[in-house]
Amino acid sequence: MSLSKILSYKELGFIEDMRYKFLCLKKTILNEVNQSLFLETTDKDVWFKNCARILFSSFSQKDLQIIATIEKKYNKIKLFNNTLNGGLNGILENIIFLYEECKFGKMTLEKNTMNSIIIGSKFNHQGNFRSYYQLAQFIEDDYENNRFHKMKSKLNDELDKIEKETVKNKQFTSDTLDFSKKECLNIDYLLKQKYYPFVNNLIKSLEKGESFEIGIPFLNRLPTLYHKGITSLKLPSDTKWEHITIQFLDYDKVKIQAPNKFSKVVNFRKMGFENQKNGKPNKQWELLYNLSRYRGDLSWTIATYRKKVDSHPLSTPIIRKQIQRLSNTLKEYFNITDAPFYDYTKIGAYKTKFSLLPDPLNAKIIL
Numbered sequence: 001m002s003l004s005k006i007l008s009y010k011e012l013g014f015i016e017d018m019r020y021k022f023l024c025l026k027k028t029i030l031n032e033v034n035q036s037l038f039l040e041t042t043d044k045d046v047w048f049k050n051c052a053r054i055l056f057s058s059f060s061q062k063d064l065q066i067i068a069t070i071e072k073k074y075n076k077i078k079l080f081n082n083t084l085n086g087g088l089n090g091i092l093e094n095i096i097f098l099y100e101e102c103k104f105g106k107m108t109l110e111k112n113t114m115n116s117i118i119i120g121s122k123f124n125h126q127g128n129f130r131s132y133y134q135l136a137q138f139i140e141d142d143y144e145n146n147r148f149h150k151m152k153s154k155l156n157d158e159l160d161k162i163e164k165e166t167v168k169n170k171q172f173t174s175d176t177l178d179f180s181k182k183e184c185l186n187i188d189y190l191l192k193q194k195y196y197p198f199v200n201n202l203i204k205s206l207e208k209g210e211s212f213e214i215g216i217p218f219l220n221r222l223p224t225l226y227h228k229g230i231t232s233l234k235l236p237s238d239t240k241w242e243h244i245t246i247q248f249l250d251y252d253k254v255k256i257q258a259p260n261k262f263s264k265v266v267n268f269r270k271m272g273f274e275n276q277k278n279g280k281p282n283k284q285w286e287l288l289y290n291l292s293r294y295r296g297d298l299s300w301t302i303a304t305y306r307k308k309v310d311s312h313p314l315s316t317p318i319i320r321k322q323i324q325r326l327s328n329t330l331k332e333y334f335n336i337t338d339a340p341f342y343d344y345t346k347i348g349a350y351k352t353k354f355s356l357l358p359d360p361l362n363a364k365i366i367l
Helices: 009-037 044-057 061-074 088-104 106-119 132-140 142-184 193-208 213-219 283-292 300-310 319-334
Strands: 245-248 253-258 262-267 297-299 349-351 355-357
Touching: 009 044, 009 061, 009 088, 044 088, 044 142, 088 106, 088 142, 106 142, 132 142, 245 283, 283 319, 283 355
Parallel strands: 245 355
Antiparallel strands: 245 253, 253 262, 297 349
């Protein structure tokens, strides 16, 4: 049965429009897998949340409804006995599979056990094993048969434990997806045209820091901006910059990890990077965020090249002063007297001593 017989012209046109979106989405997810997932320092739960945000921020509520309708109709179409599908569910299934495997290691455990059985076998002294199917010959040897079943029994016990952990984790997976849908879906919000001038003037006044009498009832609900000193982070004793990992969760928040399983999520305000005029992140926070896209390592040689290809804002002479201000704030918040950056004159680059990881939604692909 052809597509044109079961899909409307509008749905067929929608498929064409979505193809490019799906391609970009797959490339982004693959980059996240390559850049972050397999790192030991990566929090797998945070990685999954970021991927869910990437997924749902790419579409509107209406997009998802049409995609669901098309995927349901696609199930009636078969090509070479394989059922076709619209792609979104497949991407989501792959994300969940990779997340669970990297977190619980079920398939990795199975593979390692099978390799141990083969490598330790007396039948393998000449390296004759080519396939796991050859394990069937163990039945003919009492020693190998007992050894095989003992290791298999141990494997089954471990797999049962993993299965229980996976089942318990299902609720987290489901809740994360539901939350990401509500938080990130690109829903169109309607505003009546007669309110446009008021809203536009109100926003301009707020940005300039001016008073706007009509907006006072709304402004009274907002917290007053005031400067307050930075409360230093209480890290484990003898913590050095090299022991710290800072990972952006989004533009406003980071996750800080340190020895003794120390982990804390904080925003730019807590760390002292708030612009006191407008309550937004200041230039030093913007610099830290941009540095994270390059894993905290920026040399002038690379920057000069990048300036030609993408005019990156880090390729400016002003960076020296900003680096100094950024260093001072970081030292105050982390309560570490040493400089958080390596000596530029020695290595010819602005490089953080701590591990700096990017927000997956805006991670820069470095070739």
